[in-house]
Amino acid sequence: MAILDDLERYYDGAPRAGGARTEDFGPLTLFVQTGGGWQYYARPVLAGGAPVTEADVRRVRERQRELQVPEAFEWVAETTPSMAAAAEAAGLHVHAHPLMGLDPDAAPPVPHPEVTLLGADHPLLCAAVTVPVLAFAAPGTALGEAGPAELASAMADAGAADRTAHVASRLADGRSGMAAAVRDGVVLASGMHNPVGPVAEVVAVATLPAARRQGLALGVTTALVADARARGAGTVFLSAGDEDVARVYARAGFRRVGTAMIAEPAAE
Numbered sequence: 001m002a003i004l005d006d007l008e009r010y011y012d013g014a015p016r017a018g019g020a021r022t023e024d025f026g027p028l029t030l031f032v033q034t035g036g037g038w039q040y041y042a043r044p045v046l047a048g049g050a051p052v053t054e055a056d057v058r059r060v061r062e063r064q065r066e067l068q069v070p071e072a073f074e075w076v077a078e079t080t081p082s083m084a085a086a087a088e089a090a091g092l093h094v095h096a097h098p099l100m101g102l103d104p105d106a107a108p109p110v111p112h113p114e115v116t117l118l119g120a121d122h123p124l125l126c127a128a129v130t131v132p133v134l135a136f137a138a139p140g141t142a143l144g145e146a147g148p149a150e151l152a153s154a155m156a157d158a159g160a161a162d163r164t165a166h167v168a169s170r171l172a173d174g175r176s177g178m179a180a181a182v183r184d185g186v187v188l189a190s191g192m193h194n195p196v197g198p199v200a201e202v203v204a205v206a207t208l209p210a211a212r213r214q215g216l217a218l219g220v221t222t223a224l225v226a227d228a229r230a231r232g233a234g235t236v237f238l239s240a241g242d243e244d245v246a247r248v249y250a251r252a253g254f255r256r257v258g259t260a261m262i263a264e265p266a267a268e
């Protein structure tokens with residue numbers, strides 16, 4: 001499928017654009033962050049190489065431990081079918097997630113009146129960057145407890161200023177776009193997209209647990225898609241946490257195109 005080729009180029013290009021250097025391990029490439037940005041993964045080499053073996057994965061894990069970077073691997077199941085068994089044999093826990101591409105023929109949903117795009121200097125940027133911290137601590141799509149009060153205290157945590165500064169620098173130079181749902185001056189949901197050339201990935205869509213099931217994530221996703229397209233993205237994609245989350249994205253015009261795989265050490 002042509003979109004899967006676009007995604008391979010994206011997954012290889014995004015870490016390079018994000019400041020990572022590479023180390024080669026046969027059929028795998030390890031991306032190592034050199035600046036203060038996000039940590040990256042190891043993944044199959046771009047042009048497709050020999051099948052990945054358990055020994056390849058073990059060599060990369062050893063190097064990741066030596067560099068004190070996460071022992072994280074990402075790939076697309078349909079593109080690199082050898083990788084899942086190799087990662088499992090090397091002792092990693094393997095997760096599969098719906099990989100979805102925007103259907104170019106889908107009618108764009110109506111913009112949500114409470115959703116706005118945020119620039120680098122927006123006063124609500126710290127709140128928007130902090131919403132995912134609370135949202136991903138309560139995975140799934142169910143309503144939960146954490147709301148504006150918990151958001152305010154999480155914004156005071158160590159780490160919030162660094163996270164905000166990093167996202168602000170990406171927004172300032174166009175490496176990311178951000179949207180947020182704001183009600184009475186409080187950010188209830190947010191998300192980002194990261195364009196690299198003609199492809200943009202939608203990431204970190206998150207709604208405060210107490211504000212779920214009101215259509216805010218759909219509104220945020222719709223705004224991110226519109227922004228990515230306005231900046232020239234011909235392909236917009238994302239990976240959904242699970243099938244429940246995938247339903248939200250399907251309403252925004254995304255269709256299943258494959259399976260995004262992640263391997264990491266099992267949680268202690």
Ligand SMILES: CC(C)(COP(=O)(O)OP(=O)(O)OC[C@H]1O[C@@H](n2cnc3c(N)ncnc32)[C@H](O)[C@@H]1OP(=O)(O)O)[C@@H](O)C(=O)NCCC(=O)NCCS
Pocket residue numbers: 135136138139140141142189204205206207208211212213214215216217218219239240241242244245247248
């Ligand atoms: C996934 C997530 C972002 C969805 O946020 P949300 O704002 O609740 O999403 P929406 O309101 O657009 O849709 C969720 C559900 O509410 C329903 N809904 C939307 N508006 C509604 C309304 N006015 N009344 C009742 N239900 C409504 C939707 O139909 C959907 O129902 P479904 O589960 O049956 O498909 C949120 O649950 C979350 O932050 N989860 C944890 C982090 C995460 O997994 N993020 C995604 C990363 S891939």
